[in-house]
Amino acid sequence: MSPKPMVRPGGRSARVQESVHAAVRELVGEVGRDALTVPMVATRAGVTPSTIYRRWGDLQELLSDVAVERLRPETDPADLGSLRADLDAWAEQFVDEMASPPGRAYIRDALLGDPDGTNAGQCSAYAAEQIDVVLARAVQRGEPVPETELLIDRVVAPIMYRILFRPGRLDAAYARELVTNAVYAQQTEAGARPTRAAAPRRSKKKPDN
Amino acid sequence: MSPKPMVRPGGRSARVQESVHAAVRELVGEVGRDALTVPMVATRAGVTPSTIYRRWGDLQELLSDVAVERLRPETDPADLGSLRADLDAWAEQFVDEMASPPGRAYIRDALLGDPDGTNAGQCSAYAAEQIDVVLARAVQRGEPVPETELLIDRVVAPIMYRILFRPGRLDAAYARELVTNAVYAQQTEAGARPTRAAAPRRSKKKPDN
DNA sequence: CGCCTAGAAGCAACAAAATCGCATTAAGGT
DNA sequence: ACCTTAATGCGATTTTGTTGCTTCTAGGCG
Numbered sequence: 001m002s003p004k005p006m007v008r009p010g011g012r013s014a015r016v017q018e019s020v021h022a023a024v025r026e027l028v029g030e031v032g033r034d035a036l037t038v039p040m041v042a043t044r045a046g047v048t049p050s051t052i053y054r055r056w057g058d059l060q061e062l063l064s065d066v067a068v069e070r071l072r073p074e075t076d077p078a079d080l081g082s083l084r085a086d087l088d089a090w091a092e093q094f095v096d097e098m099a100s101p102p103g104r105a106y107i108r109d110a111l112l113g114d115p116d117g118t119n120a121g122q123c124s125a126y127a128a129e130q131i132d133v134v135l136a137r138a139v140q141r142g143e144p145v146p147e148t149e150l151l152i153d154r155v156v157a158p159i160m161y162r163i164l165f166r167p168g169r170l171d172a173a174y175a176r177e178l179v180t181n182a183v184y185a186q187q188t189e190a191g192a193r194p195t196r197a198a199a200p201r202r203s204k205k206k207p208d209n
Numbered sequence: 210m211s212p213k214p215m216v217r218p219g220g221r222s223a224r225v226q227e228s229v230h231a232a233v234r235e236l237v238g239e240v241g242r243d244a245l246t247v248p249m250v251a252t253r254a255g256v257t258p259s260t261i262y263r264r265w266g267d268l269q270e271l272l273s274d275v276a277v278e279r280l281r282p283e284t285d286p287a288d289l290g291s292l293r294a295d296l297d298a299w300a301e302q303f304v305d306e307m308a309s310p311p312g313r314a315y316i317r318d319a320l321l322g323d324p325d326g327t328n329a330g331q332c333s334a335y336a337a338e339q340i341d342v343v344l345a346r347a348v349q350r351g352e353p354v355p356e357t358e359l360l361i362d363r364v365v366a367p368i369m370y371r372i373l374f375r376p377g378r379l380d381a382a383y384a385r386e387l388v389t390n391a392v393y394a395q396q397t398e399a400g401a402r403p404t405r406a407a408a409p410r411r412s413k414k415k416p417d418n
Numbered sequence: 419c420g421c422c423t424a425g426a427a428g429c430a431a432c433a434a435a436a437t438c439g440c441a442t443t444a445a446g447g448t
Numbered sequence: 449a450c451c452t453t454a455a456t457g458c459g460a461t462t463t464t465g466t467t468g469c470t471t472c473t474a475g476g477c478g
Binding site: 011012013037038039049050054058 | 463464465472474
């Protein structure tokens with residue numbers, strides 16, 4: 001059994017994948033997501049529909065792939081000199097991007113065509129990585145820091161819950177408030193509550209393909 | 210302009226709707242969600258496929274409708290004599306139901322075929338109603354109670370986030386921990402933090418159809 | 419450097435689904 | 449009892465999804 005070439009990351013396959021992804025991005029902008037069809041994407045990408053059906057299964061899984069790519073953060077969070085400032089800024093940007101109509105659409109798409117939860121897990125990992133960067137810097141400065149898990153529960157989760165389940169009522173002020181409460185909790189609750197049960201830290205992910 | 214009959218809630222339409230919903234429930238159990246098709250549902254329900262396409266648009270929206278119905282709580286939360294006990298019990302049951310494979314499937318379906326977020330909002334409203342029942346009882350007893358919004362942010366949102374984005378790592382102990390932290394926050398943070406900005410209370414919903 | 423192999427894409431026939439116009443039924447108001 | 453019209457049924461048509469087979473090519477090997 002050859003240990004390596006289970007898939008083919010390079011060459012034609014890669015070109016086809018990129019071409020298809022590009023076609024999806026273009027067409028979403030031109031005709032809208034609802035009007036998208038697999039044959040339409042195939043034509044634009046210069047491939048046959050069966051190629052798409054075989055690689056992605058259906059339009060949802062393809063859209064999910066594209067959405068996850070667009071949800072990947074492009075830069076590290078800004079360094080503003082303090083944990084609080086960094087978290088505030090990151091949370092505000094997070095809300096801006098995620099709560100916008102296109103952001104909501106990407107989130108939905110990412111969750112949608114994702115039988116095994118891989119893509120959803122990737123989204124969660126992106127947020128955790130960004131938070132970890134902020135926390136690592138704060139540790140460098142000697143600031144006390146909350147756990148990543150706490151921030152996910154207290155900041156990320158409420159934002160995503162609102163995006164998915166309660167359209168509206170979501171703005172920068174709310175994001176800051178969540179950060180305030182999370183940081184406050186970290187300062188006052190440490191040791192005063194049952195320690196977070198079994199919260200394995202998320203390890204750094206490789207930079208992906 | 211006649212003020213009422215924009216739709217036809219009763220009579221044949223209602224029978225068709227019920228028949229179709231029943232067909233979906235049966236077939237999901239028999240052949241599985243993935244094998245479901247609109248024509249299949251139509252045949253079982255004794256209607257023509259075009260009826261389903263016209264009323265629901267596609268299979269996803271139909272599944273979303275069915276899922277929301279099944280996510281509706283059937284009973285009020287148990288009254289165990291104290292806010293803390295009631296919340297613990299409710300949160301545990303919530304996790305049990307929502308984190309189970311069928312529960313996760315219903316949540317996904319409910320979110321999936323829901324262009325305008327109506328169904329998702331309904332799910333959120335169900336949880337808020339249940340929480341309100343528990344809180345109202347606690348008020349009757351004279352206990353201090355947190356706001357519904359706080360419990361949604363601190364208990365419901367983290368649970369749903371994990372269900373959707375992080376398969377695994379979700380159990381009754383975690384649910385209790387969330388309740389503990391939320392109640393603790395309510396006891397210690399009141400007045401010690403910026404008041405929750407612009408968090409309009411969710412008004413009592415009419416008992417639905 | 420040029421064969422081999424196997425995974426991936428192309429092609430085309432086919433099967434299944436979704437859409438649409440038109441006829442028919444029946445809810446709900448008058 | 450009648451009328452209006454939303455809703456359903458039905459069938460023709462279009463579009464989408466599937467499948468077997470062939471062709472191409474990336475990557476390993478001699």
